[in-house]
Amino acid sequence: MMLEKESLELLGNALETLERGFGTLPEPSVLTSDDDRLVTVMNEVALRMQNNYPYFHPQYAGQMLKPPHPIARAAYALATWINPNNHALDGGRASSQMEKEAVAQIVGMFGWREHLGHLCGGGTMANLEALWVAGQLHPGKKILASDQAHYTHSRISSVLGMPFAAVPTDNRGRMDMQALATILKTGEGGCVVATTGTTGTGSVDSLPEILRLREQYDFRLHVDAAYGGYFSLAGNLTPEVRASFDLIGKADSIVIDPHKHGLQPYGCGCVLFRDAGLGALYKHESPFTYFTSSELHLGEISLECSRPGAAAVALWATMRLLPLIRGGEFGLMIENSREAAVQFHQRLTQDPRWLVPFAPELDIVVWAPRARTASQISALSQRVFDAAAKRGLHLALTRLPVRFFSQTPQAIEPDRDNILCLRSVLMKPEHLAWLPRLWEILSQAADEVAIP
Numbered sequence: 001m002m003l004e005k006e007s008l009e010l011l012g013n014a015l016e017t018l019e020r021g022f023g024t025l026p027e028p029s030v031l032t033s034d035d036d037r038l039v040t041v042m043n044e045v046a047l048r049m050q051n052n053y054p055y056f057h058p059q060y061a062g063q064m065l066k067p068p069h070p071i072a073r074a075a076y077a078l079a080t081w082i083n084p085n086n087h088a089l090d091g092g093r094a095s096s097q098m099e100k101e102a103v104a105q106i107v108g109m110f111g112w113r114e115h116l117g118h119l120c121g122g123g124t125m126a127n128l129e130a131l132w133v134a135g136q137l138h139p140g141k142k143i144l145a146s147d148q149a150h151y152t153h154s155r156i157s158s159v160l161g162m163p164f165a166a167v168p169t170d171n172r173g174r175m176d177m178q179a180l181a182t183i184l185k186t187g188e189g190g191c192v193v194a195t196t197g198t199t200g201t202g203s204v205d206s207l208p209e210i211l212r213l214r215e216q217y218d219f220r221l222h223v224d225a226a227y228g229g230y231f232s233l234a235g236n237l238t239p240e241v242r243a244s245f246d247l248i249g250k251a252d253s254i255v256i257d258p259h260k261h262g263l264q265p266y267g268c269g270c271v272l273f274r275d276a277g278l279g280a281l282y283k284h285e286s287p288f289t290y291f292t293s294s295e296l297h298l299g300e301i302s303l304e305c306s307r308p309g310a311a312a313v314a315l316w317a318t319m320r321l322l323p324l325i326r327g328g329e330f331g332l333m334i335e336n337s338r339e340a341a342v343q344f345h346q347r348l349t350q351d352p353r354w355l356v357p358f359a360p361e362l363d364i365v366v367w368a369p370r371a372r373t374a375s376q377i378s379a380l381s382q383r384v385f386d387a388a389a390k391r392g393l394h395l396a397l398t399r400l401p402v403r404f405f406s407q408t409p410q411a412i413e414p415d416r417d418n419i420l421c422l423r424s425v426l427m428k429p430e431h432l433a434w435l436p437r438l439w440e441i442l443s444q445a446a447d448e449v450a451i452p
């Protein structure tokens with residue numbers, strides 16, 4: 001079986017239960033699925049959807065794409081029969097409560113006693129909110145994020161009309177502390193964005209060092225843990241990386257995306273603030289929505305208005321099944337991803353065909369075929385990528401500065417300033433077990449390309 005289908009039965013049974021909750025109402029007429037046109041269109045949809053890389057399969061080891069857990073899929077679908085809107089309690093009574101509980105469980109990973117937070121469309125929307133709050137509190141001051149931070153930080157800053165500066169990185173893709181200190185000395189910094197797991201290489205900015213700078217300079221600390229946040233549960237990080245993850249709770253705001261490592265369908269990001277009093281910044285009038293209850297409506301503390309209650313229901317169900325605890329089933333899945341990256345990195349470094357700039361800090365591995373010049377390496381990366389894809393192994397490509405390769409045994413002739421590299425995010429729970437197979441295909445691709 002390629003695609004999991006057992007959740008369909010789960011869904012069917014749960015729909016019966018849901019329906020019984022509304023049994024006192026007279027029956028409405030419903031769209032029936034025995035209409036031939038529905039069958040035709042649905043079949044067309046399935047055929048159209050065949051035009052995709054196999055994101056659900058372990059041989060897809062490219063971008064950050066992790067299939068939702070079957071419980072998330074079933075719970076999301078179930079909720080769409082109600083289609084709750086988590087803007088206000090009249091639109092999504094049960095799902096708003098489930099969102100508050102789900103968000104509180106995520107907060108538990110970072111050890112806060114109080115918080116303000118909610119789900120949203122994804123990492124970009126969540127970061128936008130965090131930077132918007134930073135701008136309210138430090139108007140006119142710069143947002144500082146590393147040159148390896150997600151590209152949306154500079155774009156969000158420009159959308160918000162806030163000045164932005166990119167802080168240079170060291171040769172492992174982490175924010176350079178000297179460079180950060182130099183900018184902070186000018187007094188222009190208002191918010192430092194620390195990325196605990198960059199999108200390109202999974203590099204982790206040093207929170208111990210950034211927090212030391214916060215003792216000297218006045219800035220907000222925002223942690224973009226959109227991709228990396230769930231590694232807080234992993235027991236197999238290096239001591240250096242663990243030290244940063246242990247300090248995420250010292251941030252003023254955090255972004256973590258359940259739709260990346262949290263087994264959720266797309267459309268599930270999360271923004272958290274340590275100071276619950278910041279809700280006052282969101283104050284607005286909405287005369288037509290907040291009338292059913294004096295309890296907190298999530299729309300009162302979020303920038304978006306309508307939001308899918310189904311996303312909260314799916315997340316709640318997933319965490320009910322797989323609570324966010326260290327050593328628990330979900331925590332072990334995260335550890336497996338990290339272990340897959342460590343083992344993959346080991347294989348690469350022991351094979352003379354490959355150049356590896358540095359060891360993975362989380363579960364993203366970057367590497368490139370060995371050659372003399374940056375251009376030759378880049379051309380070979382593209383060819384290996386194509387040859388692997390032809391054999392059903394789907395990797396990703398990324399451009400990295402040549403200086404990232406300064407630790408490799410062989411010096412590279414820098415005839416251009418970046419190198420096109422191969423990249424894998426080994427984030428599927430099955431990746432560790434599939435590593436030998438992935439390696440075999442990669443080796444065949446390398447043989448075909450005849451890496452010198």
Ligand SMILES: Cc1ncc(COP(=O)(O)O)c(C=O)c1O
Pocket residue numbers: 064121122123124125127150152195197198199224225226227228257269
């Ligand atoms: C570190 C980081 N921040 C932000 C984002 C943006 O998240 P989204 O694509 O959910 O908007 C990403 C996406 O990969 C990311 O890796």
